[in-house]
């Protein structure tokens with residue numbers, strides 16, 4: 001018996017069974033063809049069955065599918081680390097791999113705490129974070145997050161003294177640094193676009209001010225780009241605009257082909273661990289970190305991203321979304337937000353979206369709204385016609401008598 005994610009198993013609707021997938025299309029057991037409008041949780045940026053990625057994985061599987069990174073290393077992980085070192089901005093050069101975004105967040109938060117401990121400061125136990133943030137479902141990631149809809153289990157522990165949440169407003173940011181700078185080890189954000197918290201978008205000036213304050217008080221700035229990385233905001237990485245001390249990538253890292261993530265540190269962070277003292281080492285090591293199949297897929301994914309100029313594909317997607325939504329309004333809609341390869345229609349009352357998954361299915365689109373958010377995060381290889389069809393389906397929902 002499968003226990004499905006984020007579901008009340010008693011009332012859950014049957015999931016659609018997928019038997020094949022290619023490009024933007026999912027093929028179901030009952031013979032339907034659906035455009036995947038949310039890229040399998042925002043990860044499959046190249047669509048399904050991309051020949052280059054499939055070939056990379058198959059070729060590696062014929063050599064070896066996995067070896068541990070403890071005491072061993074291999075070419076796929078070395079090549080991927082070298083590529084990321086060259087490709088990521090500034091001195092974000094030190095790659096710690098892990099098997100999922102949540103674990104990569106745990107690693108980042110552990111790094112930030114230990115960074116200060118290694119420098120002799122054990123008082124910095126607090127993490128600054130944003131309201132409505134989402135950083136994964138493991139425990140420290142849940143604490144850093146602020147999403148009662150996902151993490152109400154934390155209620156059992158009462159107020160957490162080690163996490164401070166602020167809205168994306170500069171005066172609140174300055175106030176938090178004023179009050180807590182001695183006890184903060186890091187400030188973790190989903191930069192520009194808060195995904196699971198409701199596709200909320202904010203301005204880069206907030207991050208620029210955060211960078212200044214973090215520098216002033218030696219607080220590490222962590223960008224959780226598990227969702228926003230690889231072009232989703234219309235920037236390759238938000239880290240290209242404002243450089244964090246630690247950058248976390250996941251989801252689209254492998255093109256969505258195999259679960260993998262990376263926590264990338266800059267020189268300043270790495271140097272605080274680099275020592276003759278064994279107690280200053282980072283004590284972490286997921287069994288499947290640096291998995292050769294995942295690293296082979298990730299390397300090819302980045303090469304395709306560059307060679308096929310995905311950034312221009314993404315700006316086309318943004319342009320089409322803006323054009324198609326320009327004259328669209330409905331009294332039940334609170335706001336329509338568009339950024340890069342993401343569109344969100346927020347409704348005033350979540351009951352308005354009840355039944356949309358089935359409606360989209362009837363129109364040949366897979367979509368899965370949550371709470372009061374109907375959104376699309378399409379694979380970047382989508383054609384104009386397919387994208388317009390996704391957007392038409394979203395708009396049609398507000399016109400029909402459901």
Ligand SMILES: *Cc1c(COP(=O)(O)O)cnc(C)c1O
Nearest residue numbers: 100101102134135136195226227
């Ligand atoms: C999805 C997500 C995570 C968690 O990644 P998993 O691979 O699901 O563990 C963390 N942070 C952000 C911003 C995410 O969107």
